[in-house]
Amino acid sequence: MDVELRGITKRFGPVVANAGVNLEIKGGEVLGLLGENGAGKSTLMNVLCGLYHQDEGEILIDGKPVKFDGPGASIAAGIGMVHQHFMLVPVFTVAENVVLGVEPTGRFDRLDLETARAQVREINDKYGLEVNPDALIEDLPVGIQQRVEILKVLFRSADVLILDEPTAVLTPQEVDDFFEIVKSLRDAGKAIVFITHKLHEILEISDRISVLRAGRITGEGDPRQLTEEQLAEMMVGRPVSFTVDKTPATPGQPMLDIKDLVVMRDNDEIAVNHLSLTVNSGEVVGIAGVQGNGQTALVEAITGLTHTSSGAIVFDGDDITRMSVRERHRRGMAHIPEDRHKSGMIANFTIAENMVLNSYYDDEYARGAAIDWPHVSETAAAFCVDFDIRTPSVFLQAGNLSGGNQQKMVVARELERETKLVIAAQPTRGLDVGSIEYIHKRLIGSRDEGDGVLIVSSELDEIMALSDRIVVMYKGRIVAQFDNTGGKADRNAIGLAMAGATEGAAA
Numbered sequence: 001m002d003v004e005l006r007g008i009t010k011r012f013g014p015v016v017a018n019a020g021v022n023l024e025i026k027g028g029e030v031l032g033l034l035g036e037n038g039a040g041k042s043t044l045m046n047v048l049c050g051l052y053h054q055d056e057g058e059i060l061i062d063g064k065p066v067k068f069d070g071p072g073a074s075i076a077a078g079i080g081m082v083h084q085h086f087m088l089v090p091v092f093t094v095a096e097n098v099v100l101g102v103e104p105t106g107r108f109d110r111l112d113l114e115t116a117r118a119q120v121r122e123i124n125d126k127y128g129l130e131v132n133p134d135a136l137i138e139d140l141p142v143g144i145q146q147r148v149e150i151l152k153v154l155f156r157s158a159d160v161l162i163l164d165e166p167t168a169v170l171t172p173q174e175v176d177d178f179f180e181i182v183k184s185l186r187d188a189g190k191a192i193v194f195i196t197h198k199l200h201e202i203l204e205i206s207d208r209i210s211v212l213r214a215g216r217i218t219g220e221g222d223p224r225q226l227t228e229e230q231l232a233e234m235m236v237g238r239p240v241s242f243t244v245d246k247t248p249a250t251p252g253q254p255m256l257d258i259k260d261l262v263v264m265r266d267n268d269e270i271a272v273n274h275l276s277l278t279v280n281s282g283e284v285v286g287i288a289g290v291q292g293n294g295q296t297a298l299v300e301a302i303t304g305l306t307h308t309s310s311g312a313i314v315f316d317g318d319d320i321t322r323m324s325v326r327e328r329h330r331r332g333m334a335h336i337p338e339d340r341h342k343s344g345m346i347a348n349f350t351i352a353e354n355m356v357l358n359s360y361y362d363d364e365y366a367r368g369a370a371i372d373w374p375h376v377s378e379t380a381a382a383f384c385v386d387f388d389i390r391t392p393s394v395f396l397q398a399g400n401l402s403g404g405n406q407q408k409m410v411v412a413r414e415l416e417r418e419t420k421l422v423i424a425a426q427p428t429r430g431l432d433v434g435s436i437e438y439i440h441k442r443l444i445g446s447r448d449e450g451d452g453v454l455i456v457s458s459e460l461d462e463i464m465a466l467s468d469r470i471v472v473m474y475k476g477r478i479v480a481q482f483d484n485t486g487g488k489a490d491r492n493a494i495g496l497a498m499a500g501a502t503e504g505a506a507a
């Protein structure tokens with residue numbers, strides 16, 4: 001099936017998210033769709049999925065104009081979207097999730113489920129998905145849950161699959177497996193739209209690339225003839241540096257001192273297992289590790305979002321183990337959370353309100369018992385300029401910013417104040433290469449001003465580029481430690497430690 005978008009324009013008030021976009025999507029091909037944060041990628045795909053209606057332009061399927069009055073019509077026409085945030089019911093099985101929304105009665109019929117299980121097996125075999133139809137979603141790793149999302153759209157007979165930043169939450173091994181699935185879908189004649197900010201991925205998987213900038217298609221190309229540098233320049237309109245400029249660290253006194261920390265998960269499993277770690281002022285420590293090895297619980301314990309079972313957390317000489325989130329923040333701890341929707345922002349507050357979410361009680365923003373709004377909005381506007389947050393006004397709801405611009409808003413709020421310690425979890429997830437370059441500079445800037453910086457990232461490249469010292473976390477413990485002065489840490493050895501090869505020889 002071929003789809004053509006012709007002259008698509010979509011406005012949100014004063015914002016022109018798509019300005020006369022022409023795009024061809026062809027069966028048997030992977031189209032890589034690139035664009036800086038706020039370029040209009042998600043909006044364009046939402047128009048194609050029937051979630052938004054375009055102000056101008058038309059959609060043609062196999063040469064015939066179609067009109068979608070909602071997502072149902074787009075699905076019926078064979079277009080399926082695999083969302084970045086999964087929409088699965090955790091306590092249901094794979095088969096139940098797959099039929100959900102399709103079965104007319106709203107209840108599961110035994111017959112429906114039997115058919116679904118059989119069809120899941122059939123789709124599994126055809127595309128190498130290998131998902132057990134009877135498994136409960138909550139028991140499945142993220143990579144498999146994503147396959148269930150793919151199963152859902154294939155079950156609804158999609159011929160066009162839109163994959164919106166599908167690799168953002170996957171481990172490198174899961175990405176390899178995922179690419180095999182994408183290739184088998186393409187080889188079976190499906191049309192794939194692949195959206196990502198990872199340039200090496202787009203070069204590897206796409207047959208054709210289109211670049212969106214400020215709502216317009218500004219470039220098209222053949223991945224076999226393009227480099228990452230060229231793609232980056234096509235996207236942001238200037239050359240982008242992929243390396244981080246930094247001088248060797250000059251570490252000072254301990255800023256964060258974690259002693260024999262134990263954190264339990266809700267299910268009584270141990271998440272952080274007698275872990276000790278020091279981050280000094282003036283240095284960046286990176287935690288490498290496959291996601292799910294206790295990094296999230298560790299960050300939540302440091303920032304006060306979860307309880308600790310035993311051990312101590314010392315921040316700038318004071319024991320903060322039992323202190324509130326707010327008190328830690330007040331003392332100069334910045335936190336860039338891995339899940340901004342859970343603990344970083346309030347979507348239906350304005351951008352200005354979000355910018356002072358944790359500091360509204362500070363003297364700087366208070367006028368007696370009231371908040372000094374003119375000052376808050378001026379400050380927020382300045383943050384938007386510094387971090388290149390694309391919005392016509394700081395009084396818009398933060399949830400209407402593009403995903404990448406929401407992330408920049410959270411990073412700006414955390415870094416644009418007096419800090420002593422920065423805890424950054426997946427700080428550049430969903431950001432374009434230009435924004436990553438800037439945020440890396442700012443994190444190194446915090447270090448050079450004497451902050452201790454702790455980075456947790458599933459991107460080993462990011463850990464290698466930023467850290468002066470790297471520790472590897474595996475099954476809740478630190479299993480290896482590397483000096484990375486001048487980027488000299490042994491990448492292979494880190495990879496092995498991440499896979500648990502050094503378990504038993506904990507550092």
Ligand SMILES: Nc1ncnc2c1ncn2[C@@H]1O[C@H](COP(=O)(O)OP(=O)(O)OP(=O)(O)O)[C@@H](O)[C@H]1O
Pocket residue numbers: 012015016017035036037038039040041042043044390391400401402403404405430
């Ligand atoms: N519901 C909405 N209301 C108002 N403005 C919106 C809405 N959705 C998107 N926008 C605006 O449209 C523009 C394009 O946003 P879009 O989410 O399509 O960008 P994107 O290319 O997907 O970005 P990212 O890479 O950050 O996800 C942005 O300026 C955004 O703020």
